[in-house]
Amino acid sequence: MKTLRDIGEDALIARLLTPFPPSTLCVGPGDDCAVVDDGHGPWRLLKTDAIVEGIHFLREAPPEKVGWKACARVISDFAAMGGSAREIMITLACPPDLEIHWVEGLYQGIARCLAAHEATLAGGETTSVPDGGPIMISVAGTGQVDRRHCVLRSGGQPGDVIAVTGTLGGSIHGKHLDFQPRCAEGALLAQAGASAMMDLSDGIAKDLPRLAQASHCQFEWIPEALPVTPGCTPDQALGDGEDYELLFAISPARWHALVLKWPEELAPIHAVGRLLEGPFCESAIQGGWEHFRT
Amino acid sequence: MKTLRDIGEDALIARLLTPFPPSTLCVGPGDDCAVVDDGHGPWRLLKTDAIVEGIHFLREAPPEKVGWKACARVISDFAAMGGSAREIMITLACPPDLEIHWVEGLYQGIARCLAAHEATLAGGETTSVPDGGPIMISVAGTGQVDRRHCVLRSGGQPGDVIAVTGTLGGSIHGKHLDFQPRCAEGALLAQAGASAMMDLSDGIAKDLPRLAQASHCQFEWIPEALPVTPGCTPDQALGDGEDYELLFAISPARWHALVLKWPEELAPIHAVGRLLEGPFCESAIQGGWEHFRT
Numbered sequence: 001m002k003t004l005r006d007i008g009e010d011a012l013i014a015r016l017l018t019p020f021p022p023s024t025l026c027v028g029p030g031d032d033c034a035v036v037d038d039g040h041g042p043w044r045l046l047k048t049d050a051i052v053e054g055i056h057f058l059r060e061a062p063p064e065k066v067g068w069k070a071c072a073r074v075i076s077d078f079a080a081m082g083g084s085a086r087e088i089m090i091t092l093a094c095p096p097d098l099e100i101h102w103v104e105g106l107y108q109g110i111a112r113c114l115a116a117h118e119a120t121l122a123g124g125e126t127t128s129v130p131d132g133g134p135i136m137i138s139v140a141g142t143g144q145v146d147r148r149h150c151v152l153r154s155g156g157q158p159g160d161v162i163a164v165t166g167t168l169g170g171s172i173h174g175k176h177l178d179f180q181p182r183c184a185e186g187a188l189l190a191q192a193g194a195s196a197m198m199d200l201s202d203g204i205a206k207d208l209p210r211l212a213q214a215s216h217c218q219f220e221w222i223p224e225a226l227p228v229t230p231g232c233t234p235d236q237a238l239g240d241g242e243d244y245e246l247l248f249a250i251s252p253a254r255w256h257a258l259v260l261k262w263p264e265e266l267a268p269i270h271a272v273g274r275l276l277e278g279p280f281c282e283s284a285i286q287g288g289w290e291h292f293r294t
Numbered sequence: 295m296k297t298l299r300d301i302g303e304d305a306l307i308a309r310l311l312t313p314f315p316p317s318t319l320c321v322g323p324g325d326d327c328a329v330v331d332d333g334h335g336p337w338r339l340l341k342t343d344a345i346v347e348g349i350h351f352l353r354e355a356p357p358e359k360v361g362w363k364a365c366a367r368v369i370s371d372f373a374a375m376g377g378s379a380r381e382i383m384i385t386l387a388c389p390p391d392l393e394i395h396w397v398e399g400l401y402q403g404i405a406r407c408l409a410a411h412e413a414t415l416a417g418g419e420t421t422s423v424p425d426g427g428p429i430m431i432s433v434a435g436t437g438q439v440d441r442r443h444c445v446l447r448s449g450g451q452p453g454d455v456i457a458v459t460g461t462l463g464g465s466i467h468g469k470h471l472d473f474q475p476r477c478a479e480g481a482l483l484a485q486a487g488a489s490a491m492m493d494l495s496d497g498i499a500k501d502l503p504r505l506a507q508a509s510h511c512q513f514e515w516i517p518e519a520l521p522v523t524p525g526c527t528p529d530q531a532l533g534d535g536e537d538y539e540l541l542f543a544i545s546p547a548r549w550h551a552l553v554l555k556w557p558e559e560l561a562p563i564h565a566v567g568r569l570l571e572g573p574f575c576e577s578a579i580q581g582g583w584e585h586f587r588t
Contacts, residue, residue, distance in 0.1 A: 001393045001394075001395070002393065002394045002395075003390065003391050003392060003393055003394065004388065004389075004390050004391070004392050004393075004394060004397065004422075005390040005391060006394070007394060009420055012394070012397065012420060013420060015394070015398060016397065016398065016401040016420075017401075017415075019401060019402050019405035019406075020401075020405050020408070020415045021409070025381070025414060025416055028415070028416065028417070029415065029416070029417045029418065030417075033417070034381065034383070034416035034417040036381060036416070036436075038332075038335065040334065040335075041332065041334075046381055046383060046416045046417060046434075046436065047383070047417065048383040048384070048385045048417065048418055048419055048432070048434045049385065049419055050385045050387055050419060050421050050430075050432060051421075052387055052421055052422070052423050052424075052427075054423070054424040054427070055421065055422055055423065055424065056421075087319070087328065087330060087340055089328070089340060089341070089342040089434060090342070091342045091343070091344045091432045091434075093344055093346050093430055093432075094298065095298075096297065096298050096299040097297050097298070097299060098297060098298050099295045099296065099297055100295075100296045100297065100298060100300070100301060100306070100309070101295070101296075103298065103306065103310065104309060104310065107310040107311075107313060107314075108313050111313035111314050114314070115315070120319060121311075121314045121322070121323065122319055122322065122323070122328035122330070122340045123322070123323045123324075123327070123328040123340060123341065123342065124323065124342055125342055125343055125344060126303055126306060126307060126310075127344050127345075127346055127349065127350075128298075128346070128349055129346050129348070129349065129428055129430070130346075130348040130349065130428060133346075133348070133427060133428050134423055134424060134427050136344075136387055136423070136430050136432075138342070138344060138385045138387075138430075138432035138434075140340075140342045140383060140385075140432075140434030142330075142340065142436070
């Protein structure tokens with residue numbers, strides 16, 4: 001009998017979507033967020049994301065940072081569309097023997113993250129898991145994006161420059177718990193005409209092929225151009241995951257204009273490759289994180 | 295050091311909400327759903343809910359029914375406001391050794407429930423839990439409700455009749471996995487002027503005091519008037535939980551009018567008590583299900 005370990009996350013998702021009718025959304029499953037057009041005002045963004053003890057954080061981690069991370073991951077996905085967060089809902093599943101002060105710390109981190117991004121707590125749920133089970137925090141959020149400046153994964157064109165914000169690798173040493181979602185950067189990139197964008201959650205070795213595939217392009221890239229976090233190896237920059245930086249494509253002309261006006265106070269941007277003509281083919285890079293495979 | 299088991303779910307939630315600023319929502323945490331007013335069109339409803347293996351279902355349960363249940367619980371909360379579902383997002387956390395066919399069955403149940411309620415899958419996420427960890431399915435949904443007919447928990451008035459749809463108790467023998475969210479009933483009750491409403495998830499012994507407290511009323515009820523599921527005892531009807539019927543309050547005049555025109559094809563309604571003047575006081579009924587306490 002086949003298990004999830006045998007097929008991995010991407011193939012699993014493709015199989016799971018089979019019984020559903022074609023989506024009536026502007027953007028359905030497969031991008032960083034779902035996009036809903038109510039016919040007026042900004043487009044609505046929808047996103048859900050979960051973190052699990054033992055996978056995404058350890059019990060010893062400061063609970064404030066775990067709460068921050070849980071919310072910041074969802075807000076990072078809104079940033080990856082060029083948008084921002086509105087309402088956030090929290091589902092907390094934890095064993096009955098968990099200390100109250102841990103949960104209070106968690107919610108203080110959640111409150112801090114929401115305040116920093118002008119988002120509202122819209123509800124949530126607490127439920128128990130059997131004693132010894134892991135703590136799970138599932139965050140669902142709504143966001144919004146200017147309908148003229150919503151950037152998908154799929155809009156990349158052959159010839160576009162591929163670039164990233166910030167530096168990559170080594171997130172496990174701390175950044176994964178207190179990263180800043182790149183909302184200001186994402187909004188500016190959207191206004192500047194980025195053709196495709198996503199956030200880097202599983203490592204650029206895994207995520208760049210996803211962006212290229214969604215854009216029906218091949219790609220080339222220059223390993224030496226990767227902005228590596230100080231103290232990390234290039235391999236770590238490729239595959240550690242949890243960078244929560246933005247990966248984007250943009251035409252060369254727009255890239256050159258962007259570099260000239262990029263604000264100093266934002267995370268720096270670096271070109272790392274280029275989209276090419278031709279059908280996407282798999283396994284162009286080895287590395288990166290895929291759930292169930294590890 | 296105090297643990298969650300020491301204080302229970304309701305006290306926990308009150309403590310967790312302390313660090314958040316007052317909500318800018320029409321209805322914030324504490325009702326069946328959060329309610330957002332975009333200034334035009336129907337009000338938006340937001341809800342998140344999770345089910346956990348070993349708490350809400352067993353691994354031996356048919357996965358199609360588990361998927362149905364996960365979604366139907368959220369849709370039941372929309373029904374409890376007089377509303378209906380729009381977009382649904384699924385977060386699945388499961389161990390890598392889970393069989394693929396189980397997960398495919400789960401999603402078939404989800405698809406069936408969404409189709410039955412004209413809701414759209416808007417995305418989701420799969421993540422791993424450590425081997426041996428429980429399966430968790432977290433469902434976040436958006437819904438909508440006519441802004442003239444949104445029923446909260448808090449609108450009950452002294453003198454209102456308290457009533458329920460369907461029968462109570464014994465859900466564990468099967469109904470908890472394949473119940474029908476009472477959307478048609480909820481919409482009709484909202485139009486008929488129900489003053490307060492919620493869905494019965496933790497048993498009427500736990501949930502009726504919650505409705506009375508939210509409405510700043512005391513209550514009286516007649517145990518013999520409870521519509522008990524055939525084969526169940528009155529105690530089971532009080533405390534089993536997972537009935538997913540609607541509990542509502544309505545003025546006596548409207549109740550009498552409602553009974554005359556209640557459609558045969560809907561779940562039957564039964565009066566079980568009355569809201570009274572005076573401050574709510576705790577512990578009026580013993581029984582019901584509270585997370586972390588058990």
